[in-house]
Amino acid sequence: MDIIPPKCFGEPATIAAAEDSLQQYTWNFFTGAIDSITTNIAGGEFENFVYWNSEDTLHRISLIATNHWGCKSPITIDTVYEPAVPTFDATVIFDTCMLSKGGIIFGDTLGSNSFFWLDTTVGPAAGTPITTVYDIPVGEYEIATSYLTANTTHYAYYISTFGTQYCLDTLLYEIEPIGMIDAIIEVSAATDMVSLVAPEATVIFLNNSIYDNVGKRCEWHFGDETTEKNCDPQVEHIYTEGGCYEPYLIVMNRDLPECRDTAYLETCIPVDNASEIDVPNVFSPNGDGINDFFQVKAQTLKTFSGIIVNRYGRTVFEWTNWENYEDGCDGKLNGGTDASVGVYYYVIKAVGLDDIEYDLHGPLHLMRE
Known part of the structure; x- marks a missing residue:
């Protein structure tokens, strides 16, 4: 048989019997599909255009030819070499x-x-x-x-x-x-978020950003008008004033600054001011709305207890709520009668969120005019 291979991958090969005048040709193209056939005057299909739909480039075919008297030729087996699609640069x-x-x-x-x-x-x-x-x-x-x-x-x-x-x-x-940058931040578990007190409120931030193997640059903005430029996995920052801060991290491609991402925390960082206690030395529970209660002015306390004693050392009042003004002493004894005008003594013990301990005591003047 004569074979003209496909011009290109996926196109038909031309396959023809060397003797084109016989009456019968038994072709086997196996996985090939016939595109068209050429027939001689005796009705013999001596030429075929055949293509293949597989990825293979080598295709086996066979032919048995039969003449007018029914004599068959030996089987002829051959291979069609289909050109592969080039690998382009x-x-x-x-x-x-x-x-x-x-x-x-x-x-x-x-x-x-x-x-x-x-x-x-x-x-x-x-x-x-x-x-x-x-x-x-x-x-x-x-x-x-x-x-x-x-x-x-x-x-x-x-x-x-x-x-x-x-x-x-x-x-x-x-x-x-x-280079898909994904900025990710969180606060380290080593940071006690409920005990942050200025001016030594230390917060440890974790940079868990994904950089996708690109050169990067990182900018920390801590929410207190301070910044820091580094991509360390852990960054420590100290807040020196009370407030609720909203830090964020910007991560950018060093060579393509417009390629960037910004990470925020879901909640702000609560920082309390340093603890303080201011104790008055006089009050006048006369109902005029001015100094009617003996109460401390304080902030950022962890614990508090206070007692008032008379000159004989007998406790006439005690309280633990320093935050509510009217929970202080209203000038009445435990039985509900008005305390006498005069000098009393207070004893106050407290601990601040910054772990400062307070042990305060002194005279207290009760007046009703």
Whole structure:
């Protein structure tokens, strides 16, 4: 048999019996599919155009020919060699940070290949010849290519039969994202969030950001108008004043600053002021709304207890709630009668959230005028 291999991958091979005048030809193309048949005047199907849909490039075929008298030829087995699609010299540039920075660069692999852009939404106009295309976003892109068949000995046949010696294929290239920065912060478990007291409120922050193997730069903003530039996995900051602070971290690509991400905490950082206690030495529970209660002015206390004793050392009042003004002494004895005007003594013990201990005592003047 005579075989003219396919001009290009996926196109039909021309397979013909060497003797084309017989009445019967028994072909076996196995996995091949017949595109068209040529028949002689005796009705014999002596020539076939056959193609294959598999990825294989080697295809076995066989033929038994039968003459007018019913005599059969020995079986002839042969192989069709289908040219593979060339591996083109193409460099794919991934899209950094999904900022439409992707691209494709083609080299001249065969010395005869051409490439044509097909996408209608991005890049050059569809059908434009290209060797490079830049600034395209993440996605899959079809590109048409044209190149001379590798079966150079059959150029004349291909031109006369198919009208061209070139192959046309559609290539698919994918632009993937790269350098996707994900800023992530949290407060270390070593930080006691309920006991942060200025001016030594130390908070340990954890930088758990994902950098995707790009050069990076990090900027900490602690919410108190101070900043720090480092990408250490752990950063310590001291708040010197009370408040509820909202820190955040900016992580950016060192070579592409517009590629960045910012991480925030879900809640603010509560910092109390340093503990204080101010104890008055006089009060006048006469109902005029001025100094009617003996109560301390304090902040940031962890524990508090206070007692008032008379000059004989007998306790006449005790309290533990320092935050409510009216929970202080209203000038009445435990039985509900008015205490006498005169000098009493207070004894106050307290501990601040900053662990400062207070042991305060002194005279207290009760007046009713």
